Amino acid sequence: MMFYASFLEGFRLLNVEIFIAISTLALLLFGACYSTSTLKKYPLLIESVASVSLLALSCAFLLTGALPWVKHEHAFSKAFTVDSFTVSFKIIVLLGTLSSLAIATTYLKGKTLQAFEHVTLLLFATLGTLLIISSLDFITLYLSVEIQSLCFYVLAASKRRSEFSIEAGLKYFLLGAFSSTLLIIGISLVYCASGSFNFEIVSHASHQLSIESEGLLIAALKLRLLQLGTFFIAISILFKLHAIPFGVWAPDVYEGTPSAFTALFTIAPKVAFIGVFVKLLCLSFWDLFASLKCLLLFCSLLSLLIGALGSLAQRKVKRLLVYSSMSHVGFILTGLLVGSQCGIVGATLYVFIYAAISTHAFALLLSCTENEGLHSIKYTKDLSFLSQRNKALALSSSVLFISMIGLPPFIGFVGKFAVFQSAMLDTSLLPFVLLALISSVLTCFYYLRLIKIVHFSTLNARTALTLQAVGREKATLLGITFCFLLFGFWSPESLISWVETVVYLYFN
């Protein structure tokens, strides 16, 4: 009876994931039966499936909002956890997925990608992402990472006729498999040392070991093992965050992936893995943090510099966005490597703001569709003279670029300020902060170039084409995120206090 009650409790806590899983399966079944019907002449279900899944995701969002706002509740014998921290991350992930699906539908309808399976894959990926955030156990973590990545590999290669897309899928698959291997190695090392997969038990074990390692040789050895395992796990997470040097594959993959899914690729995994990283740091590896600091410092520095310098040479918009996201990841890691509550608050705040900014960026990218042949923007020079072709898009793109630079009257500044503020608390990081500063001036250079292209450049034959009217979903999204970028700076209070509450929960 006891077991039964806890099982039901688990259902209650994980209702979002279960709901998404069931609705996805139902959609898949519906699609599989209906699309093969000879009676209906093999209908294309993309439209109906997409709108139903939008509905399903919205319901999931509402369910997430109704989840208990509590400190640590465990589900399914401590395999998953639900607390305000994970709920917040889930909210952001669901918002991100919802908006990337909304961005994607019109794109999918117009393209030759009219298969409803893509949408169901997207839903499965969302399921994986949500499970990553809620997992409290290394096995569930690994399995959910796999669910998410497998869907992503297929989505990356979904444009079957395009060489770029196939290349992207293959590269993503090979490197993703490699990083999964590293995760497995890390997990098994941690298991060797601590004898458990559970985050909390591992934390106790590591605490115990670091106390005992003074006298006992075996404890010291185990501690080393644990450190090595943590190191591997961290590397595999950095792979997923595509922090340089573990993310050099990202530009190729993102470029080849159909634009509709690139938004999803940028937002969801990043938010989820930062969430899981923070959770691992706070719950399990707090005592081992010093050994990770070096790695984080190295990655963050490289990401900042490569992100800034690499983007200077890019001509394609998507590659440019990937490089810029690398430098954003650099900033997020800066917050993490400070290793204090303040730093983690800064990093979390930055991730949330980053999610909004990149949603805006991709909505904008897919809105710039030219009339003829639904040709979407590929090169940065295609943006030229946007200010004459569509004023609203030009304005919102300038606000976007400026908030990506992190200049004051827009939301980007809040994140950057929080990260710098936490980094300045640690005086040993001062040289690093100076470098971060210089790299942010460098990034400013190419954002300004984009603004220049949008506003100051002249017409040429290619850009003379008029733009298509922006669709309803994308216009709504652009409007919401634009307001956030514009007005978020003036009252960041609620956002900051939200992040502070959920992060402090893990420390007390």
Next chain:
Amino acid sequence: MIVYLLPFLLLFPVFSAMCVALVPRHNTHTIRVLSFVSSLIVFIASLTALVAFDNKCEHFQFVTKIDWVYGSNVSFYLGIDGISLFFILLTTFLVPLCFLSGWKSVTKYVKEYCISFLLLETCVLGVFCTLDFLVFYFFFEALLLPMFALIGVFGARSRKIKAAYQFFLYTLLGSLLMLLALLVLYLQAGTSDYQVLLSLEISNRKQLLLWLALFVAFAVKVPLIPLHIWLPEAHVEAPTSGSVILAGVLLKLGAYGFLRFSIALFPFASEYFGPFIYVLCAVNIVYASLTALRMVDLKKIIAYSSIAHIGFVIIGLFSLNVQGIEGALLLMLSHGVVASGLFLCVGVLYDRTHTRLIHYYGGLVLTIPLFAFSFLVLIIGNISVPGTSSFVGESIVLFGMLQTSTPIAVVSAGSIVLGTAYSLWLYNRVVLGSLKRKYTLFFADLSRRECSILFPILFLTLFMGLCPGLFLKPMHLSVAKALRGGI
């Protein structure tokens, strides 16, 4: 009522920018009139600040505090003293003139032009009004954006884009260093309230580092010699009104920052780096004057003369006595008026002939005497002949400097001669001599609009030279307070 003055000054331009945004694009006349009238209203409102200002009070006046981020001790804390009072007046005085000067010459994107000017006004006033370091920082950075647009969109040539870039990147690098210094102070004090920061005990080593970080930020803005490259470019490429606001107000932001933050917060470091600053400024004055002599572009000559004058200002500030600082403040005001006037004169010529090269001008006095007269008064003001505003400023700066370092005072006094040289040379080439009919066939003297722009400026140049006491009186207590470290 008077409590709401400063929020009104900050918000009214934003409000009118919103109104301008609602006017249909083709209705350019309405847009111009609307923005001109609203900037006049701001000017009149700022005059009430002058009237209501209490000279005998050394505290900040018209103080308003609006909480911003709960729990972080950062708030929109507004207030002015004798130092910022005149900068606010200078800004609100120049903005209507800028609108007038662009009345005919700006024909494309009039709406964007007016909106960015109004937003720029808010940002500049914000910098002068605020008593919170963080808010100061964000106004300081935010004004980059409208200025970037003004140079990049409304400039004359294709080189304007390079100029806009340089302006942006130079200033951004400096201000990010300022952000670091600000964070250090914020973390030590737990607040970014300026008055609390004044009472902060900062160790000497920390003072030196912070001073250097702020120095880069402000020296870029001022600009001092190795960091000045962006200024002549920006001036040359900006439209007339952009140059006016750049020379008249934006250059003063750096000097204002030096006085408010570097000198008041870090007295030890300011004294320690004094000789460094003196040498830099002496080099600055001599180099800029000599460079001005070999320039052929009217705007570049005036830009370099601005750099030279600002060298005087910084020397005055870092002489660290009351005379030096008051002289510097007066010189800044005078330069704000005179340099703006000179740029407006160049704008008048440029509107007619569309060239700024000296080579094409000559003997203008024969055809356009009113212009020749106005230009003469401003050139005399630039030379700092007794009776004009710059004379008072420069002589008080030299008094102050003589108390601190005689050789530097001698060098800078000597370089006034260089200033005379390039100013007279400029006037002589453009206005005197024989008329060059080869290049220009038709001449038109100042129109009524241009007279109404230039004559207030001429009046102020002479008025400040004849009655400097009126301007110095409100400054005394505030300057003395800043020198004491604000306590």
